[in-house]
Amino acid sequence: MRARKLTFAALALAAGLSLTACQNDDDAAGQADPSSGSSASAASSSGGGSDSGGSDSGGTDESGGKDSPAPDSAASDSAAPDSAGGSGSGSKGGKCTTDGLKITALDTFIDGDRDGSIAVALTNTSGADCVISGFVGVDLKTNAGTISATRKGDPGDPYTLKNGKEIDSNVNYPLNKTGGSGIRITGLVVTPPNETKSVTLDWPGRSSLPAGDSGNGDQVLVGPIGSAGQGG
Secondary structure, eight states, rough: HHHHHHHHHHHHHHHHHHHHHHHHHHHHHHHHHHHHHHHHHHHHHHOOOHHHHHHHHHHHHHHHHHHHHHHHHHHHHHHHHHHHHHHHHTTOOOOOOOGGEEEEEEOOOOOOSSSSSEEEEEEOOSSSOEESSSSHHHHHHHHTTEOOEEEOOOOSSSSEEEOOOOEEEEEEEEOOOOOOOOOEEEEEEEEEETOOEHHHHHHHHEEEEEESSOOOOOOEEOTTTTOOOOOO
16 A cells, blocks of 8 residues: 555656646747747838838938029029129110100299299109209290290209109299280290200290380299299
8 A cells, every 4th residue: 555655646746747847838938929029020120120211212312302403593693694784784874855754844833922933844754764954945935926034043963863753943934913914925845954855835824924124134034953942
C-alpha cells in the first residue's frame, strides 16, 4: 500500500509539471503575438514616412513654381522706362494757343463800384499744360466802331496753366452815367497773349459807354493775366 501511494504521488507530481509546462508555452505564444503586432505597426509607420516624403517632393515643385514669375517681373521692369518717358514728356508745356483755350467772359460789376468790370476767363482745354503770360487783347465792338482796351499793370512772369485749369484777366470800362444812350456795345473780341487768332463773344457787362471823350481819363482798361477782380 505504501508503495502504491508513492506511485500515485509521483504520477500526480508528473501531471502537475506537465500542466505547468503547457501553460508556460501558451504564455510565451501570447507574448509572441504582441511583438508581431508591434512589428506590423512599425512597418505601417515606416510606410507613413514614405508618404511624408512624397509630400516633401510636392513642396519642392511649389517652390519651383514660385521662382517662375521672375520673367514677368523683368518684363514689368522693361516697361517702366516707357511710362516714365510719357510722364516726362507730358510735363513740358508749350505756349498756350487760341485753339487750346476755352474763352469766356463774365460780368463782375458790383453796385457802388466806380467803373464797370468784366472777367475774361481762359481755360486750358488742349490736353496738356501750357505756358501763358502778358495781356489778352480786348476789343469792344460798338455802334461807333471798335474800341481797343489799354493795357494796365505789370505783365508778370510766365505762368504754367495746367490742363483743365482757368486763369482770368480783368477788364474795366467807364459806366454811362450821362442819362443818354451813349455808345452801345455789341460784342467783345478777345485775343490770347502772343496769338493772332481771336474769338468773338457776347458782351456780358453794361450795355453802353458814355459818349465822347470826357477828358477825365475814362477808357477801357485790361489788366495782365491773373488780374481778374472786382471793379472799383
